[in-house]
Amino acid sequence: MSDLTALSVVELQQALSAGETTSVEVTRAHLDRIAAEDGALGAYLHVDGEAALRRAGEIDAAGTAGTGLAGIPVALKDVFVTEGVPTTSGSRILEGWRPPYDATVARRLKDAGTVLLGKTNMDEFAMGSSTENSAYGPTRNPWDHDRIPGGSSGGSSAAVAGRLAPFALGTDTGGSIRQPAAVTGLVGHKPTYGSVSRYGLIAFSSSLDQAGPMARTVLDAALLHEAIGGHDPRDSTSIDAPVPTVVEAARRGAGGDLAGLRVGVVRELGGDGAREGYDAGVLERVAEAVALLEGAGAEVREVSCPSFGLALPAYYLIAPSEASSNLARFEGMRFGIRVGDDGTRDIDEVMALTREQGFGPEVKRRIILGTYALSAGYYDAYYGQAQKVRTLIDRDFTAAFDDDVDVLVSPTSPTVAWPIGARVDDPLAMYAADLCTLPASLAGVPAISVPCGLSEGLPVGLQVMAPALADDRCYRVAAAVEAALGAPLTDRLAERAA
């Protein structure tokens, strides 16, 4: 086989089951590409090539390669704990830590026979939209190395777009799968909250965090989603319901027939009177994608969701508040680094010094903001009020889905990937990247980003949102867009490099 890293997961499955290649060959091809490209890209924080090849050899020996996901390499965002494999969540405070157990999703992928290539870079504790907040340096966008790959799952997006992995897992709290997918030309899906286990996912904001797939095609993303989804008794927020039929929906959508499907275009996200902060090129590509949906038979109408404008302030109170509580566990006593324990300092001083040196500026800002929003006397005005706004956003979704439409669409990111460094000292400019992805996060509904073309030579994503547990609708619509556009957008990146 010529270039195994150019194949989709589905093509790899076929080549493996036909005996045209082996898991060792596929794994080696990706490791070679990592060795050649990742010095410039910085997508991975940890790669253990020897372990990956050993694992691939076991799958080949067992004769299962090509059955389901067996023998296919995968990359995991470093927010998932992996037994014996370094896990940092992008933070200095966990440097050198090797977890004693696997996250449920990591375990499920292992049981499915996938080969772990490595752990990918991320904004520290998933706080950011550019992957510049990693303690281990930034990741670069394969489309333009001077630009950000999105975040917080920017290591995963760069790895998959750059063909350093066939697909990868990310996590999405306020858009951290969808926005990096959009700005690197990938498909990225945030499943319904509670439908993929959070056990072993290092917590940022527990009422929002959700793991999901990132891939170059809709069907590849669906295959990964199916492998990780489903009830987990170890996660008390896990929904005990069957995994939505996402693979079937992706295949069906690729047929290009959306007759009867009702699509709502959200006015408040880039529509009339709400275009400030959006790139004109992004809005053009999205409008063209909507026209493609109409061409496929969908009924398109504009829908107003008046409370979506308050998603950003609500999110940036709820997420920091939950983070300030969750990150209390990083105190330098049970895992990670400890600073200043020289026998003269008491435990409070050692904790404070450990957290001072272990956390980066964005994490500190959010802990301080969250501590403030939860303080006595301020709770009702900030955190309490934000939770009520969350109810209003949920009502907007319910009203749209109950009466008018089957899915809602919008841009995924208001802009294309911006230059590295451009927003790093301006938290509010960074937060604005999440404008379109936050409503689905706060309401817990599923949302996918699918590539819909280029603007200024950089990828643009269309976001498709659906009611809770109707993830299949996201995949169906995304597959129709992908089919109408012809080939995966990342093929153009490969052509450009060739």
Place this chain on the structure above:
Amino acid sequence: MSSEPTPDTAAHPALDRQDIAHLARLARLAVTDEELDRFAGQLGAVLDAVAQVQRADVADVVPTTHAVPLTNVLRADVATPSLPRDAVLAGAPAAEDDRFRVPRILGEEA
């Protein structure tokens, strides 16, 4: 900022250096002078932006704490193996006699 209740929330106070230092102490976070200066400006701007939630008319709205309504889950009362002690302690910064070793937790006079 003080920790007294019932502040005037319509005109929220800006966060100054002292407030940041106090909040950092509550969060067990040592911060440098340079960070205090930087965070005071940045968090003031962020606080102004997030305070927009106070504009929403939510008089009769119940808060949403979770996206998906769930009731509490209890697992069956059956003993299952815990993580192996040695594997857990291997990840700790300091361990002694099969336990986490921590700095002194009480003051000298205690």
